[in-house]
Amino acid sequence: MWLQKQWYKARLHPLLFLLTPLSLVFWLVTNLRRSFYAFGLMSRYKADVPVIVVGNISVGGTGKTPMVVALSQWLKDEGWNPGIISRGYGAKGPFPYEVLDSDSPEKAGDEPLLMRRRTGCPVVIAPKRAQAAKLMAEQHPKVNVIICDDGLQHYALKRDIELIMIDAERGTGNGW
Structure with a gap:
């Protein structure tokens, strides 16, 4: 995509400066929303088990899915019983839904199907990650840690740990 390629160049294309007002609006809205959750003005779901969110702050291709697979395997090796929740991009619904x-x-x-098959862990998908976590708790009471794939922006689900993936070659952008 043209815009994404421009973002990673050392010098900004002049047209990108036209997006500055939109960037400020986006910053304001996201910070307000995050603050509403932090101060209890919007409700959050607290799972009975630890929640680890794996996400990124750049557009795609940072290795979230391989990290979720590796993390779930490591947790299993350490004696944990992980479950995975995800958006389920491309899935038709109804949601929440347990992937078979x-x-x-x-x-x-x-990606949820790949994670299910590679890890053998239960995987529940839903656009609202809190709904996925609730179904995970109902259907799989032995799950004692939840890994949330791509959920950094989903503040309605409380998290205990956030892992932020960054592409080592591209970095986070052009320095702006």
Whole structure:
């Protein structure tokens, strides 16, 4: 995508300066929203188990899915029983939905299905991560840690740890 390529160049394209007002509006709205959750003006769901969010602050391709797979395997090796929650991009719903090994990518989304098959962990998808965490608790009481794939911006689900993935080659952008 043209805009993404421009963002990672050392010198900003002059047209990108036109986006500055939109950047300020985005910054204001996201900070207000995060503050509303932090101060209890918007409700948050606290799972009964630790929640680890794996996310990124740049656009795609930072290795979130491989990190979720590796983290779930490491937790299993350490004696934990992880469950994974995800948005389920491309999935049709209804949500929340527990991903099965026999599902198609159209039904469950390609990344949640890959995580289910690679890890053997229960995977629940829902656009609202708190709904996914609630279904995980109902359906899998032995799960004692939840890994949330791509959920940094979903403040309605309280988290205990955030892992932020950054592409080592691209970095976080052009320094602006």
